[in-house]
Amino acid sequence: MSTSLDVDDSLDIGSPDEALAHTFRQRRLTYSKHHLQGAAAAAAALLAEDLSDVDDENTIDEKEAAGDKRTLASNQEDEPLSKRIKSEEPTSPSSKLDDSLRKRILHAGEIIKKASSHHPQQQHHSSHNHRLAPKSKWRQRFSFCSTAPDTALPFPRSVVGTYSCHGMEPVYDSDYEHSEESDEDKNSSESMAALNKSQQQTVAKINQDRGGIAYPYANDGKCALFGVYDGHGEGGELVSQYALGEVQRLLEEKLLGLPSTLKNGSKKLESIGEDVTGDNENGHSEKQTSSQEESLIKKAFRETFVKVDRGLLKESDIEPIYSGTTACVALLRHNKLYISNAGDSRAVLARRSTIKSDEENASAENDSTTLVTVPLSIDQNPDSQGEQERILSAGGFVSPPPEPGLSARVWLDAENTQIGLAMARSIGDHAVKGVGVTADPVVTVHEVQEEDEFIILATDGVWEFMESEDAVEIVSKYLYCKNGGNGNGNNCASKACEALIKAAMAKWHEYEGDYRDDITAIVVRLKDIWKYH
Structure with a gap:
């Protein structure tokens, strides 16, 4: 799947090539420049809290070996597993954990920036x-x-x-830029030929x-x-x-x-x-x-x-x-x-x-068969009733599909700038x-x-x-x-x-x-x- 990245303050959405690029579907996860630094500490805190619920595989194995044959009651089927599974490892000091997670999150931001600075053909x-x-x-x-x-x-x-x-995804010619001269003559045959050429390039x-x-x-x-x-x-x-x-x-x-x-x-x-x-x-x-x-x-x-x-x-x-x-x-x-x-x-x-x-009086031979799906x-999807209720109650935000055929998204903030995941x-x-x-x-x-x-x-x-x-x-x-x-x-x-x-x-x-x-x-x-x- 592709990921739409937006980390360049100078991005000109109005240029023809970028406008065409933005018409392509944003598939699963949307990044914004606003969260690369700002969300690091917040996500680290969330993960630190979330890790306290990690299950201890050794503890579970020991219980099974000891003959603990507890069955899953019907009223537990919809209960979050985090409430029933113990910690997977001893809790580290919060400061060390926060530092470690923050470094990993910032490292992800560097990967995003590095990927966006390279030409897609690479x-x-x-x-x-x-x-x-x-x-x-x-x-x-x-x-x-x-x-x-x-x-x-x-x-x-x-x-x-x-x-x-x-x-597959289209590749636009990075050498084709809109200077003042090209803006004045953007409908010229030379400019349109360059744009059409860029549109024809694709990469796996x-x-x-x-x-x-x-x-x-x-x-x-x-x-x-x-x-x-x-x-x-x-x-x-x-x-x-x-x-x-x-x-x-x-x-x-x-x-x-x-x-x-x-x-x-x-x-x-x-x-x-x-x-x-x-x-x-x-x-x-x-x-x-x-x-x-x-x-x-x-x-x-x-x-x-x-x-x-x-x-x-x-x-x-x-x-x-x-x-x-x-x-x-x-x-x-x-x-x-x-x-x-x-x-x-x-x-x-x-x-x-x-x-x-x-x-x-027709016989069974005259009966027809069909396939039922x-x-x-x-x-x-995030906007499904049960899924949306869980996300909203946990402090998340759900944006409706921007247009028919697209998916709703999960966000960390009400402004829809930090993460945009298209599944629940x-x-x-x-x-x-x-x-x-x-x-x-x-x-x-x-x-x-x-x-x-x-x-x-x-x-x-x-x-x-x-x-x-x-x-x-x-x-x-x-x-x-x-x-x-x-x-x-x-x-x-x-x-x-x-x-x-x-x-x-x-x-x-x-x-x-x-x-x-x-x-x-x-x-x-x-x-x-x-x-x-």
């Missing part, structure tokens, strides 16, 4: 100077982005498709999206993890990469730590229909096990996201104050699909529905964590039915100009027609995913011209997912 997604932390820190089975090699998927490409495309943005697949997962041949992460801000690609690996690792640890009676619970539930009709008591027991399993896995997801968010503060080569990432993660565990979402990436399900014929997640939940973005923005995800559970065909997980590069129903229609055309075949008679999820990305790219070109956001998607065929395990 930033490219495949640059050898691009900062990357050691891969050994992030244990992962498979991850992908636009620069990743063509690695073999854990699943056949006919079953699971992945695709990621870096964004650093791809801050990440996607990952882990299979087999948690020592289970019928368990897989899928996720898409949409980074934003300076170094957002580092945050999304870190979140990708850490979510996989920490969630797996928690799943392996589930009681043994629950580890096999999903396997038993696959035949729950037969159990309920044959033995009511056994059916009740299975339902109780299912409910307990869902509560514990929901809790595991929420604690994992919060720990990943806190862990960013310990990474010396990642700046999480003014950068962050969304996270939309799907855990497919036998016949249960868990969706954990923080931000505005999205997951949707395609379900086949039968339309009965209108004729009274089922939302598995909800975009967490995220991993990272610690400068606004003190005003209601949270990493605590919304977790939903879906029991996979026979009619469920496939799911789509995608970053907002897909959803910006495309409805969920349109995405399902595009994917279905390639999954269920000859044009989507892989040459062996099997329809291909990879081809369907690629078609979805290309359709999204065309939408960006139609509405935004030379600007395009990063785009990442995963398509999973549910009926065939365990066929090869």
Whole structure:
């Protein structure tokens, strides 16, 4: 994702090239010159207070080892995790903590200034100077982005498709300036030719999206993890990469730590229909096990996201104050699909529905089928009712969308000069964590039915100009027609995913011209997912 930076007092919004630049969508995080120094102390104080709620991983592990089997009560599902998780490390003296955080915040400001002083052409997604932390820190089975090699998927490409495309942005000629002479003759053919030439130049943005697949997962041949992460801000690609690996690792640890009676619970539930009709008591027991399993896995997801968010503060080569990432993660565990979402990436399900014929004596052969789009997640925008109430009660400010199609934003001040985050939940973005923005995800559970065909997980590069129903229609055309075949008679999820990305790219070109956001998607065929395990 791109970040709009404004640190130059002499910026002339009225010049043609800058005016055109300002027509492009400000994607996720807006910086202003007013906050680079002024917000440092305020954000440090907020973070110092926020860090007092960081959970102690060692303490939690000791309690689990001691047999503490507390379950998450239903009335606790919406309670902030910070109230239930203990401190992650001993509290340091406030003065030292404030100094340390203030230095990190000011360091982020220097990064912003340095980036804005360089020509955009110097930033490219495949640059050898691009900062990357050691891969050994992030244990992962498979991850992908636009620069990743063509690695073999854990699943056949006919079953699971992945695709990621870096964004594009226009580059304006820095040598083309409007002197008094050019202002007087700004309509001359020479001036317009220079401007038109500058408009035609584009450069590939650093791809801050990440996607990952882990299979087999948690020592289970019928368990897989899928996720898409949409980074934003300076170094957002580092945050999304870190979140990708850490979510996989920490969630797996928690799943392996589930009681043994629950580890096999999903396997038993696959035949729950037969159990309920044959033995009511056994059916009740299975339902109780299912409910307990869902509560514990929901809790595991929420604690994992919060720990990943806190862990960013310990990474010396990642700046999480003014950068962050969304996270939309799907855990497919036998016949249960868990969706954990923080931000505005999205997951949707395609379900086949039968339309009965209108004729009274018509046979079932005359019935037609269609695909129904089922939302598995909800975009967490700042102006959504529940999200906005939390932000306002925490002392934050929410500005309405400046125009239809744009997002509302979270601000630190009423004047809307300090930070402008276009989502209410995220991993990272610690400068606004003190005003209601949270990493605590919304977790939903879906029991996979026979009619469920496939799911789509995608970053907002897909959803910006495309409805969920349109995405399902595009994917279905390639999954269920000859044009989507892989040459062996099997329809291909990879081809369907690629078609979805290309359709999204065309939408960006139609509405935004030379600007395009990063785009990442995963398509999973549910009926065939365990066929090869």
